[in-house]
Amino acid sequence: MSESAPVMVNGFDSSRADDLPAATRNLVGRRSAALGGAYRLFYSEPVEFVRGEGVYLYDPAGNAYLDAYNNVPCVGHSHxxxxxxxxxxxxxxxxxxxxxxxxxxxxxxxxxxxxxxxxxxxxxxxxxxxxxxxxxxxxxxxxxxxxxxxxxxxxxxxxxxxxxxxxxxxxxxxxxxxxxxxxxxxxxxxxxxxxxxxxxxxxxxxxxxxxxxxxxxxxxxxxxxxxxxxxxxxxxxxxxxxxxxxxxxxxxxxxxxxxxxxxxxxxxxxxxxxxxxxxxxxxxxxxxxxxxxxxxxxxxxxxxxxxxxxxxxxxxxxxxxxxxxxxxEGLPTSVAATGAYLKDAVARVAAESPLLGSVRGAGLYLGADVVDPATGAPSGELAAAIVNGMRQRRVLISATGRHGNVLKIRPPLPFGRQHADQFLGALGEVLAAVGRG
The missing domain is CATH 3.40.640.10 (Type I PLP-dependent aspartate aminotransferase-like (Major domain))
Structure with missing residues (x-):
């Protein structure tokens, strides 16, 4: 069997800790000292959360992050x-x-x-x-x-x-x-x-x-x-x-x-x-x-x-x-409706972006292939750039797949059309920014 991609395709590189803001750098250092090296953090700049509500997570400054990744709180954070x-x-x-x-x-x-x-x-x-x-x-x-x-x-x-x-x-x-x-x-x-x-x-x-x-x-x-x-x-x-x-x-x-x-x-x-x-x-x-x-x-x-x-x-x-x-709350019905809306919209974005290939999904579980525009080959590096660009715009997703090149979109089930529109706005901005290099 050929070697597969690491499970943390968009993980934090601890060698770049000095680039982090002081408060984040301090907490990352304490975490490493207490928990050891087997644990991993998401994103090139890790994010700290202090509370959650519905489909949003909040950092210590009160900034809201749209959660389009976590299926564990399936009926919403702190329901x-x-x-x-x-x-x-x-x-x-x-x-x-x-x-x-x-x-x-x-x-x-x-x-x-x-x-x-x-x-x-x-x-x-x-x-x-x-x-x-x-x-x-x-x-x-x-x-x-x-x-x-x-x-x-x-x-x-x-x-x-x-x-x-x-x-x-x-x-x-x-x-x-x-x-x-x-x-x-x-x-x-x-x-x-x-x-x-x-x-x-x-x-x-x-x-x-x-x-x-x-x-x-x-x-x-x-x-x-x-x-x-x-x-x-x-x-x-x-x-x-x-x-x-x-x-x-x-x-x-x-x-x-x-x-x-x-x-x-x-x-x-x-x-x-x-x-x-x-x-x-x-x-x-x-x-x-x-x-x-x-x-x-x-x-x-x-x-x-x-x-x-x-x-x-x-x-x-x-x-x-x-x-x-x-x-x-009729969540299965709303999941089907919002999921279809989101999938169709992401597919339209993909049709116009050289960075995205196939878009797949069922309900509120979507995958979108990220490819090298020059070759069409799977690109985990560009996927990581998109994931981190979304995080900078306070929208949380991840990446998956053998090459780490599939955007993983899997929000809590109360995710509605207005949240899908917020997600799509951020995705459009990120694809434009990553495409410019």
Missing amino acids: PRVTEAVSRQLATLNTHTRYLTDGVVTYAERLLATHSMGAAYAMFTCTGSEANDLALRIARHYTGGTGVIVTENAYHGVTAALAELSPSLGPNVPLGSHVRTVPAPTGGVNFTAAVAYAISDLERHGTRLAAFLADSAFSSDGVLTEPAGFLAPVADLVHAAGALYIADEVQSGFARTGSHMWGYQRHGLVPDIVTMGKPMGNGLPIAGIAVRREILDDFGRQVRYFNTFGGNPVCVAAASAVLDVLDT
């Missing part, structure tokens, strides 16, 4: 309904799932009702990494296999088991010998054939396939959402091999795509396990899986599972409030 639910529950009870509490049962019932995978169970963790790790354990137990297929720039988590399945972490994090990667499903790639070859290659090396694991929006591969439906034949192929299809919905779930609650539903497939995380509690640490009952039954009888904080009443209260807000 009052989530805040009230968490505060009320924290003042009442917070314990683990070995005691009976109505909240976690009611939430599990509501969550499972949003899925289209038949009779299923819910299990709770604290992070998406833990959810994917648990899904792998179940898949290996059920199938007796160990092999896993992922895309060539996938990201699925930070545990030891998941890092081996996350090529986007770069060449210094080796993949496991039981892992096969397939090219991202872009134009010209026969994705189903690539998966079939990976299955046969595992078998040739004496490894039985346990699972195909895919982010339903292929976020780290460049936000590859089109056309809807292309994953269904892959699910059939995986099932024919006696393995499980695991849909990683950490980034594409909770109405992110507008047309459906879950990304896999756009493809008309029935996954065996669905993993969920980040947006589930609007920033509180709750994640989990939905798993078809017949797959979990034997695991449940033979293997003990417990997570001290997974599914605790406070985080469940936050997660329940998220479902309430999605429903009462």
Whole structure:
């Protein structure tokens, strides 16, 4: 497998700390001394935030930054309904799932009702990494296999088991010998054939396939959402091999795509396990899986599972409030409308700018290729310049993809048409400035 781009394609270069304003330089220095070098910061000039509200984040001077990146606060930063639910529950009870509490049962019932995978169970963790790790354990137990297929720039988590399945972490994090990667499903790639070859290659090396694991929006591969439906034949192929299809919905779930609650539903497939995380509690640490009952039954009888904080009443209260807000504020409908407006507008901008190529998206999840105007080749350097130019204009986005050249646009779900217009104004200014060099 060829080396992939570092996960922080627009990260802060610590060797340039002396160029920062004094207050920022001091905090960056303290952070480095306290947290060490493994942590990274966004942007050539890191930005400090002290509060958030709706689709905006605010720096210490009170300047508002339009958040077009963070999917964790999916119903908006500091949503009052989530805040009230968490505060009320924290003042009442917070314990683990070995005691009976109505909240976690009611939430599990509501969550499972949003899925289209038949009779299923819910299990709770604290992070998406833990959810994917648990899904792998179940898949290996059920199938007796160990092999896993992922895309060539996938990201699925930070545990030891998941890092081996996350090529986007770069060449210094080796993949496991039981892992096969397939090219991202872009134009010209026969994705189903690539998966079939990976299955046969595992078998040739004496490894039985346990699972195909895919982010339903292929976020780290460049936000590859089109056309809807292309994953269904892959699910059939995986099932024919006696393995499980695991849909990683950490980034594409909770109405992110507008047309459906879950990304896999756009493809008309029935996954065996669905993993969920980040947006589930609007920033509180709750994640989990939905798993078809017949797959979990034997695991449940033979293997003990417990997570001290997974599914605790406070985080469940936050997660329940998220479902309430999605429903009462009609966010899936507005996501679909605003997302279509934004995608069409960015596509028009791309048609007039030599810096932008293909624009893809579903709902409020867009990817736009950045290219070298002279050659048409992917340009991570120009993408980083655009991302940093947007930050200077107080609009937050990031970049993704194997070459780090795909603008990643993924705002909180209350992002409306007026916010899209603010975003488009800044994007036009930045493209003009970067184009001038």
